[in-house]
Amino acid sequence: MEARLRIESSGFEARDVREIDLSIVVPLYNEEDNLAPLYRELKSVLDGYGHSYEIIFVNDGSTDGSSAVLETLHRDDESVTVIEFRRNFGKARALSAGFSEARGNIVITLDADLQDNPVEIPRFVERIREGFDLVSGWKYERKDPLSKTLPSRLFNSVVARTTGLPLHDFNCGFKAYSRSLVDNLNIYGELHRYIPALAFGDGFRVAELPVDHRPRLHGKSKYGWERFTRGMLDLLTVLFLTRYMKKPLHFFGSLGLVFMLFGLAINTYLAVIWFMGESIGRRPLLNLGVLLMVLGVQFISTGLIGEMLTHSHKGDECSPVARKLSRSDERGA
Ligand code: UDP
Ligand code: MG
Numbered sequence: 001m002e003a004r005l006r007i008e009s010s011g012f013e014a015r016d017v018r019e020i021d022l023s024i025v026v027p028l029y030n031e032e033d034n035l036a037p038l039y040r041e042l043k044s045v046l047d048g049y050g051h052s053y054e055i056i057f058v059n060d061g062s063t064d065g066s067s068a069v070l071e072t073l074h075r076d077d078e079s080v081t082v083i084e085f086r087r088n089f090g091k092a093r094a095l096s097a098g099f100s101e102a103r104g105n106i107v108i109t110l111d112a113d114l115q116d117n118p119v120e121i122p123r124f125v126e127r128i129r130e131g132f133d134l135v136s137g138w139k140y141e142r143k144d145p146l147s148k149t150l151p152s153r154l155f156n157s158v159v160a161r162t163t164g165l166p167l168h169d170f171n172c173g174f175k176a177y178s179r180s181l182v183d184n185l186n187i188y189g190e191l192h193r194y195i196p197a198l199a200f201g202d203g204f205r206v207a208e209l210p211v212d213h214r215p216r217l218h219g220k221s222k223y224g225w226e227r228f229t230r231g232m233l234d235l236l237t238v239l240f241l242t243r244y245m246k247k248p249l250h251f252f253g254s255l256g257l258v259f260m261l262f263g264l265a266i267n268t269y270l271a272v273i274w275f276m277g278e279s280i281g282r283r284p285l286l287n288l289g290v291l292l293m294v295l296g297v298q299f300i301s302t303g304l305i306g307e308m309l310t311h312s313h314k315g316d317e318c319s320p321v322a323r324k325l326s327r328s329d330e331r332g333a
Contacts, residue, residue: 022051023098024053026110033217034114041117054102059085095192099185108124120137128177135208136169136172256295263296
């Protein structure tokens with residue numbers, strides 16, 4: 001028993017000790033012509049940088065020759081890890097898979113389309129070392145068509161205003177993460193656009209770094225106009241998750257109470273005039289009053305069910321602990 005316990009705990013330590021300084025995570029979908037040049041650029045920055053590193057390519061179900069290129073890179077270079085998805089699951093899932101694989105103390109993500117320039121990596125690392133948990137790239141001179149930059153600007157200003165995090169560019173694929181943030185991230189769907197907002201909501205320190213942005217030379221952009229309608233819907237999710245995740249009744253309950261109060265006021269008024277002898281059976285206002293009260297009850301019940309869910313998922317939440325002051329160092333232990 002004793003021995004077994006020890007094995008388990010040493011196994012845990014082996015997994016927990018970070019042996020690598022930097023993990024570079026690259027999500028990709030149909031980028032065959034960009035991969036080899038990107039790899040060369042990454043190597044030329046990382047090899048002279050003096051930090052241990054790994055490069056993780058996450059192939060999000062590419063249907064072109066990306067797989068073959070990645071196989072070659074992986075065969076010839078030990079620092080290259082390749083994760084292949086069965087089909088296209090989207091960038092958020094690709095990032096998630098990369099985060100789970102990453103062992104580095106700092107994790108850096110960048111797009112595979114050569115629009116992000118790897119020479120910026122040391123600047124990202126520097127800012128994380130200053131104590132930030134998330135450093136988010138800002139394509140201040142964006143090399144994309146107007147059909148993309150214009151809606152994007154609108155999107156960013158709406159998100160900045162609603163989430164209270166004043167970033168210029170939420171959607172930049174170039175970002176650096178501290179280990180503690182990576183351990184606490186939970187993204188899915190298309191929520192990768194909101195990682196800064198979600199992290200900020202959980203109290204992590206977020207900074208922005210202006211980065212060089214280059215035009216796309218090979219391959220096609222994977223997103224069109226539809227990203228913005230979806231993006232706005234996702235914004236609702238994020239607002240809800242960051243503000244009300246732990247107290248759904250505050251959201252649904254206050255809505256429900258407002259409805260109830262209006263319904264009650266209307267019905268009280270109708271009851272009073274009914275007592276005074278007026279007939280109210282054919283008044284549309286009666287429908288409205290009843291409707292509002294029923295809706296109110298429904299909203300409040302939804303809030304209560306939300307509270308139950310929150311309670312049964314207590315273990316899933318992000319840990320609020322940033323660090324714990326300890327005396328062990330002072331004692332020399
Ligand atoms: N990408 C992905 N899965 C997808 C769509 C995109 O992994 O379903 C990758 C893509 O290969 C690229 C990055 O995400 O490395 C950003 O995509 P893209 O350049 O098309 O977006 P844009 O720069 O136009 O915002
Ligand atoms: Mg791009």
